[in-house]
Amino acid sequence: MEKRYVLLVTLVCMSLALTLLVVQWRHIRSVTVELMDLERRVRALQKGQEWWQEGICCPSGTCCGCQVWENSAFGGSRGKRDVSSPRKIRQKRQTERRSFLHLIPASAHSNDERDLTVLTWALGQSQGAGLQASGETITVVTEGNYFIYSQVLYKDATWVMGHMITKRLKGAETKLMKCLKSMPSNDSVNTCYTAGVHFLESGSVLELSIPRKSAELILVAHATFLGIFSI
Numbered sequence: 119m120e121k122r123y124v125l126l127v128t129l130v131c132m133s134l135a136l137t138l139l140v141v142q143w144r145h146i147r148s149v150t151v152e153l154m155d156l157e158r159r160v161r162a163l164q165k166g167q168e169w170w171q172e173g174i175c176c177p178s179g180t181c182c183g184c185q186v187w188e189n190s191a192f193g194g195s196r197g198k199r200d201v202s203s204p205r206k207i208r209q210k211r212q213t214e215r216r217s218f219l220h221l222i223p224a225s226a227h228s229n230d231e232r233d234l235t236v237l238t239w240a241l242g243q244s245q246g247a248g249l250q251a252s253g254e255t256i257t258v259v260t261e262g263n264y265f266i267y268s269q270v271l272y273k274d275a276t277w278v279m280g281h282m283i284t285k286r287l288k289g290a291e292t293k294l295m296k297c298l299k300s301m302p303s304n305d306s307v308n309t310c311y312t313a314g315v316h317f318l319e320s321g322s323v324l325e326l327s328i329p330r331k332s333a334e335l336i337l338v339a340h341a342t343f344l345g346i347f348s349i
Contacts, residue, residue, distance in 0.1 A: 218244065218346065221344045222242040222343055223339070223342045224237075226333075235327065237342075242339065257322070258319065258322040258324070261317075264315070264348055266294065266346045267313035267344075268281065268295070268312055268343070269311040270309065272310065272333070274335075277300065278299070280296060280328070281326055283312075286322070286323045295314050309341060
């Protein structure tokens with residue numbers, strides 16, 4: 119009787135041990151699978167650009183998430199891939215679309231009929247084809263929001279000097295900005311600076327003028343200028 123009891127206890131213990139071994143084996147297998155999956159993800163993250171540019175080949179031989187840059191899309195050879203990230207490509211396209219002009223003074227003349235002094239500009243810096251400068255005016259080719267800035271250096275005995283930027287479009291004239299500055303009582307100089315953001319339609323023509331004929335100005339590039347850029 120005693121031998122049977124011992125044998126029964128031994129069988130129960132062996133059964134429990136075998137069960138524990140099976141449970142441990144399943145747990146180890148699950149952990150191994152998770153580790154392999156984690157290792158694959160880490161490798162994919164380390165590859166960076168390759169993860170989305172070249173894709174990851176599946177066991178079936180197909181390419182998962184593969185993006186092949188064709189010659190027709192990017193202008194390169196068929197076997198060459200663009201290594202730029204989507205963010206850099208987007209920034210490059212935005213930069214290519216953005217236009218700006220910075221104009222410096224070339225001369226000034228009076229318009230007696232309009233009682234104005236008008237500046238003629240020379241090109242200082244430029245980018246893009248959305249804006250065109252010609253003589254006294256700037257023509258907007260691509261409509262959009264633009265930041266406009268201007269400064270004029272005055273040397274005039276009149277107690278108040280200033281200038282305005284006017285937009286002409288389809289026969290209508292709109293004053294976009296005005297700048298006024300009190301002049302010193304002695305024979306000195308003073309600058310007037312103004313800036314603002316405006317939506318400009320395609321075909322808009324901008325002009326800077328001083329609402330006084332024969333105004334005395336100092337035409338130096340670092341003190342008298344006109345600029346505009348798209349935003």
